[in-house]
Amino acid sequence: MNDGLIPSRYAKALYKYAKEQKASDEVYQQMKCLEGSFVAAASLQAAVDNPYLAAGQKQRLLLTASSASQEGCFDRFVKLLIKNNRVNFVRGIALAYQDIYRKENGIVRVVITTAAELPQTDVDKIKAIVVKAEPGKQLEFDNVVNPDIIGGFTIAVESMLLDASVKNELKKLRLKLLS
DSSP: OOTTHHHHHHHHHHHHHHHHTTOHHHHHHHHHHHHHHHHHOTHHHHHHHOTTSOHHHHHHHHHHHHTOOTTSHHHHHHHHHHHTTOGGGHHHHHHHHHHHHHHHHTEEEEEEEESSOOOHHHHHHHHHHHHHHSTTOEEEEEEEEOGGGOSEEEEEETTEEEEEEHHHHHHHHHHHHHO
């Protein structure tokens, strides 16, 4: 089966269920927290994939990683994933759910990538520029630190990318010197 199809279908079903339960906002925050846990701890996916870890332990692990409470929408959803033997797709489902939620609520995700942590005043200036360039849109900002860009920053808004990184400038210079 397609790894993208399963998470997409489960995410759509979860969104529909959460919306019916008037908990779609809460589940969205839990999915963001869960994805953050996967990024912070690479061993989380290995634990979820581990066939020797009991279903109850996986359930508690995912509830803790998502900051969700028991007997909520997310808890019932995790039980369903475990029952259907689909718990290993939970990270893809979290990503797909976030995409569905943003699309349904008109939220535009803006990812600001820098080589080092920026002072809050600089981040606020960048955010102000993006808000001015995208008037009337509801923006959700994520700050990412990636030392590979050497310096400067990149801003990704939907499918557009503003690349003001040193890495990109060096690449352009290299191409110019080669031609």
